[in-house]
Each structure stands twice: as C-alpha cells, then as structure tokens.
Amino acid sequence: MKPDYELKPAMKKMHIQSLRKEQIKPIQSILKGQDTIVSAPTSMGKSLMYQLPALVHGHQLTLVIEPTLALIYDQVKKLQNLGISADYLDHTRSKLEEISVFDALSKGQLTFLYVTPERLQSTRFQAALSMCDLYMVVIDECHCITEWGYTFREAYLQIGHFIEKLPRKPIVFACSATIQEHTVEDLSEKLYLDSPKWFRCDLTRKNLILMKKDLTMEDRSLENRLYSRFKAVKKAVRKYQDTGSVVIYASTIDYVDALYDYLSEYFPEQVVRNHSKMRPHKKEKMLLDFLTGQRKIMIATTAFGMGVDVPDIELVLHFNVPLSMVDYVQQIGRGGRDGRKCHCVLFYEQNGDDQKIFTSFSKKSQNPKMLKQRYQEMQDFVHSKGCMQQEILAYFGQTAQKTCQKCTNCAKERRK
Secondary structure: OOOOHHHHHHHHHHOOOOOOEEEEEEEEHHHHHEEEEOOOOOOOOOHHHHHHHHHHHHOOOEEOOOOHHHHHHHHHHHHHHOOOOEEEEEEEHHHHHHHHHHHHOOOOOOOOOOHHHHHHHHHHHHHHHHOEEEEEEEOOOOOOHHHOOOOOOOHHHHHHHHHOOOOOOOOEEEEEOOOOOHHHHHHHHHHOOOOOEEEOOOOOOOOEEEEEEOOOOOOOOOHHHHHHHHHHHHHHHHHHHHOOEEEEEEOOOOHHHHHHHHHHHHHHOEEEOOOOOOOOOHHHHHHHHHHHOOOOEEEEOOOOOOOOOOOOEEEEOEEEEEEOOHHHHHHOOOOOOOOOEEEEEEEOOOOHHHHHHHHHHHHHHHHHHHHHHHHHHHHHHHOOOOOOOHHHHHHHHOOOOOOOOOOOHHHHHHHH
C-alpha cells in the first residue's frame, strides 16, 4: 500500500523514504479526520503515525501529551534537528522561555507542542490553547491513563475534560504498545472520542528471550536475601551483556540506589541511575551518558525508558516483580530495538519481600482493588507454566500458533 500523495512533502521533511503497511492505515484515518487508537509494539514507528499528518497540516498546532520529560526532550530535539517547528513547556523552563513559547503559540508559529498531562490543568495554558488553531491532540503511551491515572498521576484522568472544553474539538490520536480490548472502551469514554478507529498490530517480539528466576530462600534474614539477589544481578549482567546496554528495573528508589552502589564496584564507570528523587542536573547528566552510550548500565524505577530510543539494549532485568502486566511488557519492550537478541530476566521470590512493596503501593492508591487485580494477573504470569510469549499475547487479546521455544517455560518443556 503506497502512502498518499499529500504525505510526500512531509515524508521528505522527516527524511523518510517509505512507510510500513501498519503505519499507513492509521495515518490515513487521521487525515480523514477520525479519532484513532493504535496498539503497536515498540520500534513500530508510532510517532510517525501522528507526526506526518501533523506536518501535512503544519499551519495548525498538534499538541502532544507525553508521560515523561525525557521522552519530551528526545522527541522535540529530533524534530528541531530536522528544522521542524517544535517546542515544549515544563517546570524547568525559565519565565523568558515560557513567554517565548506562548508568543509562538499566539502567532501560529508552532507545528508541535509537547507537554505532560499536568500542564493541561494550568488556566494560562488552557486560555492560550483556546486561541490556537488546534489540529490534533496526541496522547502518546496512552496506557498511562488507566495505569497511572488511578494511582499517582490523576492528571491523566483529566485529559478528556480538557479536550471537551476546547472551543473546537480536535482530532484525537492515542497510541501505546499495551492496549487491551476493554481498555479501548475505557479510553474512548475518558477521552470523549468520537467513534474511534482502532488499529492493532501483532505484538510478537521474536528477538526477546523471556526468562524468569525464582530467588526464594530459606534464610530468614532480609539482608541476606537481598545480598543474594544483588549477586544474581551481577551474574546476569556478566552473562548476558556483550557490547550493548543493560536496563535494570527496581520497584523502589532505595533499591535503585543500593543496586547502583553495589554494581558500581564491579562495573566501574559503567553504571547510571534514574529516579524521581535525584537532583535534576545529575539525573540529566546520567541519562545523557546512557543515551549516548558512554555508560552502559542503567538502574531505574518504573517510568524510565518509555518511548526513549536506546537501540542496543541486550538485557532487561527486573529486580522485583512489576506491579502489572502492562508495566512488564512496556519495560521489556525497551530491549532489542535494533533487532539484536535481548534477554529479559524476571526475578521473583516467595518469601513475601515483593508482596510488601506491592502492599505499600496499594495503600497509596486511589483504586486499590484495581491495583490488586493487576498485581494478581502479574503473579499468575510469573507462576504459569505455559509459553511466556503466548501468555503475553493472550493477555492483550492476540494468539500465537506456535510456542516461542526460547523462554524459561519452553526450555523446561524441551528438557522433559
């Protein structure tokens, strides 16, 4: 299927020679003025699906809502390097910079504006947007609406109200790698979508080798159990890292800091970390070191890496069981974006250590019942004996005729 003629100038601006067939239909849907939802795996090029139609309508504004500042900076820098009028608003900008962005908005000089959902609650921002010729609102990583909106980022649940109050309804485009069928209905309702078109791509990632390791111990000392888990991390890094990068996810800031201190002794000048309590300049420096390949091992909490393109990740390790299947699939999706083989190692235990972490998160949640259900789904996956790849696809309403033959469970089945 060839792209529409009107897309050619936009593709040229983006230095794109051709499009995948999975990209063309959503693009055509947007160009027809339809609200559109896309579920597609990482590295499928979801950003292009909205960026090209936005460039076709470059005289109008496209507002892009992202979950993390790292993702905003990454996207804006790429567009600006291509000579495309893109900017962002966040808490790090000076008053003069903010004035400059609002001035460009009022004069219709921006094609893209990137923000986090919290920005939409600003009355000044709402007033400025109401005066703009707004073509499209994009909710990138839209699973955050249902995953985070009920826990620690309520602003996600207010996006629909923001859109509804606009003088003229824009096209709405929402995308993620982790959308379930029932979530589509929830998204449509919360975003006030008008009969959206839903495009679902095959989520199979054949270059990911899914593994899980039971670290249950009889030792009653938490300190000893954690030290054993730290040593298992070190062993996994030495075993599976070759020339590429490593991402290690831990559920708490304390675990991130402890792992950083421990691994820095064995992999000097190679380890960085990322969490919300770090000083901004230090966090930015470590992130840049990782993105540019100067340092190869990143230890981070949940949100890190979403949408950030680090192509050479060959090990994704979960120090703790994630809180949900969506978190797990998002995080392993960081691996092997350049097509290389990536081992995805999930640590779990039955001593109750991870359960205590979940309990603490649950107490802070606005919807503990939903959080408990999602954590149970994750536990069911951890203890399942079926092909891990098939289990993931089934969770998102897809099927695989054959087992992956590579995951921990498939390897056990072969040895019988």
